[in-house]
Amino acid sequence: MTRTTGSKGENTLKALRVAGINRLYKQGFSGMTLRELAGDVGIQAGSLYNYFSNKQDFLYEILRQVMLDVIGEMEVALDGEDNPRLALLAYVECHVSFHSSRQQEVLVSTTELRSLNPENYKRVTTLRDSYEGRLREILEWGNAEEYWTVIDPQVSSKLILGMMTSVGTWYSAGGRYQISDLVKIYQTMIENLLFNDMAAANLSPAMVS
Amino acid sequence: MTRTTGSKGENTLKALRVAGINRLYKQGFSGMTLRELAGDVGIQAGSLYNYFSNKQDFLYEILRQVMLDVIGEMEVALDGEDNPRLALLAYVECHVSFHSSRQQEVLVSTTELRSLNPENYKRVTTLRDSYEGRLREILEWGNAEEYWTVIDPQVSSKLILGMMTSVGTWYSAGGRYQISDLVKIYQTMIENLLFNDMAAANLSPAMVS
DNA sequence: CCTACCGATCGGTAGG
DNA sequence: CCTACCGATCGGTAGG
Numbered sequence: 001m002t003r004t005t006g007s008k009g010e011n012t013l014k015a016l017r018v019a020g021i022n023r024l025y026k027q028g029f030s031g032m033t034l035r036e037l038a039g040d041v042g043i044q045a046g047s048l049y050n051y052f053s054n055k056q057d058f059l060y061e062i063l064r065q066v067m068l069d070v071i072g073e074m075e076v077a078l079d080g081e082d083n084p085r086l087a088l089l090a091y092v093e094c095h096v097s098f099h100s101s102r103q104q105e106v107l108v109s110t111t112e113l114r115s116l117n118p119e120n121y122k123r124v125t126t127l128r129d130s131y132e133g134r135l136r137e138i139l140e141w142g143n144a145e146e147y148w149t150v151i152d153p154q155v156s157s158k159l160i161l162g163m164m165t166s167v168g169t170w171y172s173a174g175g176r177y178q179i180s181d182l183v184k185i186y187q188t189m190i191e192n193l194l195f196n197d198m199a200a201a202n203l204s205p206a207m208v209s
Numbered sequence: 210m211t212r213t214t215g216s217k218g219e220n221t222l223k224a225l226r227v228a229g230i231n232r233l234y235k236q237g238f239s240g241m242t243l244r245e246l247a248g249d250v251g252i253q254a255g256s257l258y259n260y261f262s263n264k265q266d267f268l269y270e271i272l273r274q275v276m277l278d279v280i281g282e283m284e285v286a287l288d289g290e291d292n293p294r295l296a297l298l299a300y301v302e303c304h305v306s307f308h309s310s311r312q313q314e315v316l317v318s319t320t321e322l323r324s325l326n327p328e329n330y331k332r333v334t335t336l337r338d339s340y341e342g343r344l345r346e347i348l349e350w351g352n353a354e355e356y357w358t359v360i361d362p363q364v365s366s367k368l369i370l371g372m373m374t375s376v377g378t379w380y381s382a383g384g385r386y387q388i389s390d391l392v393k394i395y396q397t398m399i400e401n402l403l404f405n406d407m408a409a410a411n412l413s414p415a416m417v418s
Numbered sequence: 419c420c421t422a423c424c425g426a427t428c429g430g431t432a433g434g
Numbered sequence: 435c436c437t438a439c440c441g442a443t444c445g446g447t448a449g450g
Contacts, residue, residue: 009419026323030240034445046447047419055445110378111320114235155386158379159394165378166371169319176364185368192405193398218435243429255431256435264429420450428443434436 013051015041020062025104029059029115059112060120066109067127070098074134084142085191091135092164092190093183099168100179106168132161139194148194160190222260224250229271234313238268238324268321269329275318276336279307283343293351294400300344301373301399302392308377309388315377341370348403357403369399 019040023032034055038045052058077094081087099106109124116124139153150156164186171182228249232241243264247254261267286303290296308315318333325333348362359365373395380391 012419028237028239028323030237031324033443035443044420045445046421049446050419114237115240152385155379155384159376162375162379163372166375167368169374170364170367170371176361189402192401196401221435242427244427253436254429255437258430259435422448424445424447426444429441431440432438 009050012041012043016048016051016058017062017065020058021105021108024059024062024108024112029055029112056115056117056120059115060124062105063109063112063116063120063124064127066102066105067124067131069102070095070106071127071131073098074131078134084138084145084147087138088142088190088194089187091138092187095161095164096167096183096186097179099165100171100173100182103168103171106165132157135161142194150194160193163189218259221250221252225257225260225267226271226274229267230314230317233268233271233317233321238264238321265324265326265329268324269333271314272318272321272325272329272333273336275311275314276333276340278311279304279315280336280340282307283340287343293347293354293356296347297351297399297403298396300347301396304370304373305376305392305395306388308374309380309382309391312377312380315374341366344370351403359403369402372398 016037019037020032023037023040026032034048035045038048048058052061074091074094077090078087081090113121113124136153136157139148139150139157142148143150143153167182167186171177171179177185225246228246229241232246232249235241243257244254247257257267261270283300283303286299287296290299322330322333345362345366348357348359348366351357352359352362376391376395380386380388386394
């Protein structure tokens with residue numbers, strides 16, 4: 001039985017990705033050394049340059065892939081939703097699931113943004129902005145269809161994203177809750193937030209006196 | 210006019226703290242070099258060792274001070290509150306204010322925990338746990354006095370802290386909102402969360418099927 | 419994918 | 435607070 005995929009080099013590349021995320025999580029970009037990374041996958045430091053052209057490029061490829069993954073999952077989740085409320089619930093489910101199940105990658109991909117050079121930084125934050133923009137669009141969609149009234153969708157989406165993303169900082173896979181429970185908790189919280197007049201009023205810049 | 214405080218050395222120490230937080234925020238612990246830090250305050254690298262015994266110690270002193278500051282402000286904020294609801298509102302106000310006005314320090318003091326050696330890590334996380342424990346105690350206090358019913362104060366406090374802390378990741382001082390507005394928004398959200406039956410029910414592990 | 423090596427730079431120290 | 439310096443180690447390259 002011959003395999004056309006899964007050659008040694010491909011396995012090494014996958015192993016480098018896994019080891020790299022781990023090193024970035026534990027030591028940060030400057031703190032991880034290429035010699036350690038090479039050791040993790042059983043090759044010599046010089047051989048790493050068969051897999052990427054330099055350390056910066058390695059970081060970029062990892063962060064880029066995380067963004068592409070979450071964007072891809074979100075596209076599937078939102079596909080066919082023709083109703084702002086269901087779209088919102090789908091967004092919350094997708095975001096919370098991803099951020100609880102891939103905590104290390106998600107944390108690294110925000111923490112190590114600062115280590116990207118200007119061009120790569122721009123590329124990754126552009127991806128991130130398009131991802132976050134989807135939530136703002138859903139909030140605006142719900143406004144237009146009069147499902148809810150969000151006075152400042154820009155800031156509200158940031159606030160909602162912030163509370164969802166923070167799940168990755170405290171959720172523990174071995175704890176009392178499963179990811180599906182977290183999804184329900186956040187869906188309920190966020191629906192309450194949007195459909196509750198008092199909370200909505202407080203999200204208005206008009207109240208700034 | 211003679212000054213007994215504010216000698217050159219003291220000013221340098223303060224300047225080192227400010228520059229250090231900035232460097233840690235932009236480059237991380239491994240990424241910042243002591244030569245850069247020395248340059249920021251106008252001295253030579255070797256002279257830094259008049260102010261701390263090594264780089265690790267410098268990091269520890271910065272993170273420790275941030276924790277002591279927020280703990281100190283929280284003690285003042287909660288002093289004399291004899292009612293769970295008012296204590297909760299005071300906690301929210303203090304936490305949100307601190308995390309919006311000192312964003313860099315707060316972000317660094319969580320991001321760079323990993324760069325502390327085991328003893329220093331233990332010391333700082335012990336401070337952090339005592340700080341976060343105050344919120345859990347308030348939730349339990351409200352349970353006892355029947356102000357609200359929080360089934361899992363441990364997890365609820367983590368969730369609430371997470372949504373409050375995330376304000377530091379998106380709040381911009383030049384934006385539409387002032388910190389006092391953010392405080393009101395979060396106070397309203399969190400009160401809704403605690404006093405709303407549906408949300409409270411969803412925070413119960415009993416619903417895990 | 420390895421060996422052998424480079425220039426640069428790091429944290430830290432000695433001795434003023 | 436400075437000068438002068440150290441051993442170690444880093445990212446990266448040449449040439450197989």
